[in-house]
Amino acid sequence: MRRLVAQTRLHPSDLVLPMFVIEAAESRPIASMPGVLQHSLDSLRRAATEAAEAGVGGLMLFGVPEVRDATGTGATDPNGILNVATAAVAAEVGDAVVVQTDLCLDEFTDHGHCGVLDAAGRVDNDATLERYAEMGLAQARAGSALLGLSGMMDGQVAAVRDALDAQGHTDVAILAYAAKYASAFYGPFREAVDSQLTGDRRSYQLDPANRREGAREADLDVAEGADVVMVKPALSYLDVLADVAATSPVPVWAYQVSGEYAMVEAAAANGWLDRDRTIAETVLSIKRAGADAVLTYWAVELADRLTRGQLPGTDPR
Structure with missing residues (x-):
């Protein structure tokens, strides 16, 4: 009866698994995210x-390079770790x-x-x-089907969409991180990508106090051509x-971030x-x-449970 009248349903294809890849022969565990690896x-x-095989809908790839510089040149290098990994997974x-x-420079810059x-x-x-447009083209050429614009720069969707269309990549979709807040919950992610950041990103990420701003940012990204927000x-x-x-x-996704997982x-x-x-x-x-859809580090585990008929949220205890 509970299953019959449930208002919200979850399917393996609603789940996206974030994955980290490094320039190393062996994978490494991430201490603050038990069970998650730098692959x-x-x-x-x-x-x-x-x-x-578990039936998840997508994989979101993050590259962790050995060498970084001021402009993140590794992000647009065809032989850079993220582009090589994208080609391999595709x-x-x-x-x-x-x-x-992931289309952002933070993993690739020395700052x-x-x-x-x-x-x-x-x-x-x-x-x-300009760098995002170059990065979008590099990822499209490597075989990415969907670019996750996570940098929160004004005009990023239009810039990348124009660059893709001009080079014939009209079938590559854009996921706009439209309402990305300056959150404390990103802490473990910094370890996952070996972030070099000092300070914070409050000058371009959203203020946690502002609710309406999130919806407004999503509207702007849709107007610029985002396929998903x-x-x-x-x-x-x-x-x-x-x-x-x-x-x-357009479809709306959410990212269950590293701090949520770690807690x-x-x-x-x-x-x-x-x-x-x-x-x-x-x-x-x-x-x-x-x-x-939900980006979550538990995507595969949840997909397996769903396939076995262990429906989340329906346990009557």
Whole structure:
């Protein structure tokens, strides 16, 4: 009866798995995110195949280079780690899942910001757009089907869309991180990508105090040509997610970020929470708030549970 009358449903294809890849022969565990790895190319291929077999909808790839510089040249190098990994995963599972790539400079710059800095050390929005356009073309050529624009620069969607269309990549989709807030919940992600950031990104990410701004940013990205819009983080911004979902003409996704993952894993390890039920409840709440798909580090685990008929949110206990 509970299953019959459930208002919110979750399917493996609603889940996207974020994955990190490094320039190393062996994968490495991420201490602050138990169970999540910095993958080698070989382990990335294996994990991508496992995710595809579980039925997840997509894979979001993040590259972690050994060498960084002021403008993030590794991001546009065809032999850079992210572009090489994209080609490898697209060849391995591109017919089964949507291969997606993070389009941002923070992993590739020696200062850790999401864009190019000016002489005063501030992020130069327009100079960054030029790099994003180059990066979008490099990722499209490598085989990415969807570009995740996460840098929060003004005009980034239009700049990348124009560059893609001019070079014939009209079938490459754009996921706009439209409402990305300056959040404390990104902490473990900094370890995952070996971030070089000092300071913060409050000059270009959204103020956590502002709700309407998130919906306005989503509207702007849709007008510039975004195919999907994102709210990030998820759990502490469910109100923003619901606002965006209520009016968006394009699909709306949400990112269950590293800090959300780490908190649940830490509490469960201490016996303070029922891990399986908490994972299912958090992801279901994101769907209930209006997300059409959820980026979560538990994507494969949840997909397996769904396939086995262990429906989240329906346990009557």
